[in-house]
Amino acid sequence: MSFYDRLMAETQAARDAFFSIPIVLEAAGNGVDRDLYIAYLTEAYHHVRHTCPLLAHALAHCPKEDRGYRAALLEYLDEEQGHEEWILDDIAHLGGDAEAVRRGDGDWPVRAMVSWVYYAVEFLNPYSMLGMVLVLEGTSVDIASAGADAVRKRLGMVGEERGFSYLTSHGALDKEHIVFFQNLVNTVEGEENRRAIIDTANMVYALWGEMFSKLARNDEKRSERNAA
Secondary structure (H helix, E strand, O other): OOHHHHHHHHOHHHHHHHHOOHHHHHHHHHOOOHHHHHHHHHHHHHHHOOHHHHHHHHHHHOOOOOHHHHHHHHHHHHHHOOHHHHHHHHHHHOOOOHHHHHHOOOOHHHHHHHHHHHHHHHHHOHHHHHHHHHHHHHHHHHHHHHHHHHHHHHHOOOOOOOOOHHHHHHHHHHHHHHHHHHHHHOOOOOHHHHHHHHHHHHHHHHHHHHHHHHHHHHHHHHHHHHHO
8 A cells, every 4th residue: 555545544524524514515516605705714814824835844853864755845835825815805796895905813722733734743743735736726726616606606706816816726626746755755765754744634633624614613603603
């Protein structure tokens, strides 16, 4: 069994739990309203803005002799530059306050997720970063494009690109990244390094899923206030 196959097997339960979250199923199948979509983009911004700093953090802690991993981190860094600005553009086009989002910090699940990966990379193992990559790129491939189409339809914006640049670009881009990721993790040697990737992936699946569940709870409270 390749390490990629083992990684997928040992994160299957966490992945299944994520894809069984009601709001994830609803968003991919039927879309969400404008307020909930902006709330999602807000949380996305607050993890995406840490992508390049986290990659740089992993690079700084990566053993100098591990040229393959260092080269991969540099490639990821080059490709991920500026993606957080796409999200702010989408928010602004949809009528949200992009500058308020920029000044914010995000809700606790995203802050916990990002904080965990910084901690894991620095104090546990620099390969932990690849656990986050697996989750965020893997879920993006599975739901980003479908979710964008469903939200467009729900909002009466079929055919429009503005407001959906982050989702549509990542749905396509991350398909290429997954192949790159698969080849990369299959070169990872050492049980300690491999276990770090698996453990971080399972942690991030749980926290990323809690982010969606928290969005749903917040949206339910908003609906109750509007109905009162």
